[in-house]
Amino acid sequence: MPRSPLTVEKLSKDINFFEGYVAKCEVAFASVSNTLVTDFISKYQQDDVIVDLVSVSDYIAHFNIYSNGEKQLHSLINIIREDINVIDFELIV
Numbered sequence: 001m002p003r004s005p006l007t008v009e010k011l012s013k014d015i016n017f018f019e020g021y022v023a024k025c026e027v028a029f030a031s032v033s034n035t036l037v038t039d040f041i042s043k044y045q046q047d048d049v050i051v052d053l054v055s056v057s058d059y060i061a062h063f064n065i066y067s068n069g070e071k072q073l074h075s076l077i078n079i080i081r082e083d084i085n086v087i088d089f090e091l092i093v
Helices: 034-044 070-083
Strands: 021-028 049-057 060-067 085-092
Touching (some): 034 049, 060 070
Antiparallel strands (some): 021 060
């Protein structure tokens, strides 16, 4: 039985492409461990928000936070700022 050729449509059929906002967030921790970073991600990740660790150096962790709404990202960053020390925050459309 011959196979049908692959097309972009077939390859992307069940892939959800991200169309929204990204916040690049730099956070200072008193100490950094795998458990602390994992706890941070699980605390702030939601059904429609993805928290992704980019890098860790010394006591500074860099995260990308993905969301469909700009207001939602600003609100989440404000909540994080109340909990811990956010050094820098940049919203990218």
